[in-house]
Amino acid sequence: MKSLLYKPTLLGMVQDVNGTSVSVTLNNNQLTGLTFVEGEGYRVGQVGSFVKIPIGYLDLFGIVSQVGASAVPENIADKEPYGYRWMKIQLIGESYKKGIFQRGISQYPTIDDEVHLVSEDDLAGIYGEHEKQHHLIRIGHIAGAESIDALVDINKLVTRHSAIVGSTGSGKSTTVAGLLSSLSDETRFPASRMLILDVHGEYGHALQDKANIFKVNPDPRNKSEKPLHIPFWAMSFDELLSMTFGEVDETNKGFILEKITELKRKSFRNNHYSGISEQNLTVDTPIPFSIRRLWLYLHRLIYSTHPVPGTGQRFCNITDNFDTANTTEAFVIDETTNRPVQTGDAENIIPPHYQVQKDKQIYLSAINLNLRRPLEGLASKLKDPRYDFLFKPGSLTPDLDGNTREDLSTLMQSWIGSEKRITILDLSGIPLPIMNDIIGILLRILYDALFWARKLSQGGKERPLLVVMEEAHTYLNNTADGLAASIVQRIVKEGRKYGIGAMIVSQRPSEINPTILSQCGTFIALRLSNHTDRSHITGTVSDNLESLTSMLPLLRTGEALVLGEAVKLPMRTIIEPPPKNKRPDSQDPVVCDEVSGELSMHPGGWNIRMEPNPNYDELVLVWRQQNPTLPNIQRK
Incomplete structure (x- = not known):
């Protein structure tokens, strides 16, 4: 019993071991739940606090997970005047005396092994000094031990x-x-x-x-x-298809895949990419190509009219010349003036104009592609400024031949x-x-x-x-x-x-x-x-x-x-x-500041008088431009 009285770090004795869970009977000498070790005060039995169990040359370490007390029979009340006080701990690691702490345990405690609180010296030994260990960084300090x-x-x-x-x-x-x-x-x-x-x-x-x-x-x-x-041409084919055309059936998907591959091969030949073989090029290879050229090509295939029916119609190849004089694949002659009409502008997403269908004279395109609605969706995205970061990615934007001013390396x-x-x-x-x-x-x-x-x-x-x-x-x-x-x-x-x-x-x-x-x-x-x-x-x-x-x-x-x-x-x-x-801009808006007037740290709030006649034209402007920053214009 004498040994119990002269060990200030002693908390109690091991009573039960169940895997990594250990039950401990607390020492009744510490009445207030507070003990002092070398002038430092420690709360005994705090949930989340650390304990150690010395067993020979090894110290086991655990964390307090539960504390409690229960009544005792009257015949032993004089020996246990404060009831049975206990706690449960979860074992988490071990270290040899004055050695390096490591997770996991190689030995288990036994009945009546002593359980001690972990002092700041113990914690310092476990956590180490970050000045001596370059792989460690400090994020704060241990709660309840500011020096650690x-x-x-x-x-x-x-x-x-x-x-x-x-x-x-x-x-x-x-x-x-x-x-x-x-x-x-x-x-x-x-x-x-x-x-x-x-x-x-x-x-x-x-x-x-x-x-x-x-x-x-x-x-x-x-x-x-x-x-x-984010250049669209760096996407995989499935990513690009989802972002541009959406859901299409397998036939149309295969056709689009083939045409994108052709455009990438054309770009590959024009730009002379060194170190790689054209034979290894796939639809997923991040090679620039013109999505606008693809749009105009598909539009001409689907919407064009022709002077001949069915199999007699002629369609261009996607790698043909794409200037406005190229009218071979569609019937685009104005019958009143006998002059070519608008054949389409890929850069500005302007569709061609064709003659209207006439019975046994002007025939609709016979191409078997079900892409009208997806193609309209692509055109709207190409014209939508909110998608410019994808389809007009600055110096990474391809021209109609797939040339860019800079590459992915930039x-x-x-x-x-x-x-x-x-x-x-x-x-x-x-x-x-x-x-x-x-x-x-x-x-x-x-x-x-x-x-x-x-x-x-x-x-x-x-x-x-x-x-x-x-x-x-x-x-x-x-x-x-x-x-x-x-x-x-x-x-x-x-x-x-x-x-x-x-x-x-x-x-x-x-x-x-x-x-x-x-x-x-x-x-x-x-x-x-x-x-x-x-x-x-x-x-x-x-x-x-x-x-x-x-x-x-x-x-x-x-x-x-x-x-x-x-x-x-x-x-x-x-x-x-x-x-x-230097903190993130994630704070809640202040409804009512504790300090009002000029001393307030916040620009608004319900207790700050607003300027008269606020300009709600600005609100509508940023709303319409889909950008919270006002442009450099004079306020009205």
Whole structure:
């Protein structure tokens, strides 16, 4: 009994061992639940706190998952005046005395083994010093132990994938910004590279000094924003077909495939691509071609009229000359003036004009293609300025012969090879109906580029790429079989072999495809109020710590549970946020500021008097132009 009184770290004794779950009877000497070790105060039996069980030369470590007390019979009440006090712990790892901590256990405790609280010295030994370990970065400090840094292993964080989850207002976006800021440290990681899929345009302000920002309809007055271009000809055939023609039957699909292949071969011959053989060229090879030429060719086939019926009609080949003098495939002579009429303008999507059908004189096209409605849909997209980032991708736009001013190498260098280590693809200007497909196309292009470059220094094997997917539940939901979900499943399953890491960021983990979530090796879980969301996190963590996740609804803003492969021990962490002027633009609007008048930090709110007669012409202008930035015009 004397030995129990002089061990300030002693909590109790092992009473039961069931796999990795250990039941402990608490020592009744600590009446208040508070003990002091070397001048530091420790709360005894806090759920989520660490304990250790010394067994010979080995220390086992565990996490408190449950505490409680029960009544005792009257005949032993004098020996146990405070009842049976107990706790349950989950074993998670071990270390030799003063040695390196490692996950997993090689031995189990036995009955009456001592259970001790873990002091800050023990934690410091477990977590290590990040100054001495270059693969560790600091994201904050351990909750309840401010002197202990919360460190994560970037090797496991990037290549084994991760998820950052939390309810709205829990500090999710701020956590992401702070983490990326640390990973882009020029001194420690001069060759790091990260790419953010920013659905709502939140991160440009926070990371503009460290990032290249690509945006649909960038503000010309903001020099940090560059136009986002995704060349249609870099898509696979199935991606392009879905984006242009939509659903078509197999016959029409085969015809379109053949014509696109012909256009790519024409472009290949014109541009003399070195190092590859034309025999290896397929419809999926990222070679420029003119989608507008394809549109005009198909329009002439389907809508043209002819002076002869059926098999006597003549149709041009898609690689023929496409100037307005080429009228051989259609009857386009004005019978009143005997002059050629408009034969079509591919660049401006102006269709040809043909003579109307006349019985036994002027015949409709006999081509057997059911593409009228898909072709009209393609024409509307080619003329819609919202789709210019796809079909008019700046210097990557092909002319009618497939020539471009720049090639994919320029695009790849700007995205994943520039002097800045972070690239933000601001997708806020992309039409919602195609958002899922565009994200899938972007990720597939990146994956293919790094897959085929896996033996080069530009590839991911030598310089891994971290892809951050914000608002992931909107395009990786568990009910959709969209393009984005399919390529992300491929990335999380195979990407680590080619140096591609995924970071899934979401406020609704329950809506994310379970296959994707289960492949995430590390979770940074901030406050989660929804029971279904919590259960999905509980079901995917590798440690036997279901009870630990029960504290998720009670976490403070900016506080997180970090679980998984990137940390030696699951830890409750206070995330260190970036400075206020470097945080994402994701804060809620202020309805009523605590400080009114000129001292207010916010430009609006219900307690701020608005200017008289606000100009709602501006509201209509930005609405019509589908761009929230006002152009440089004089206000009325």
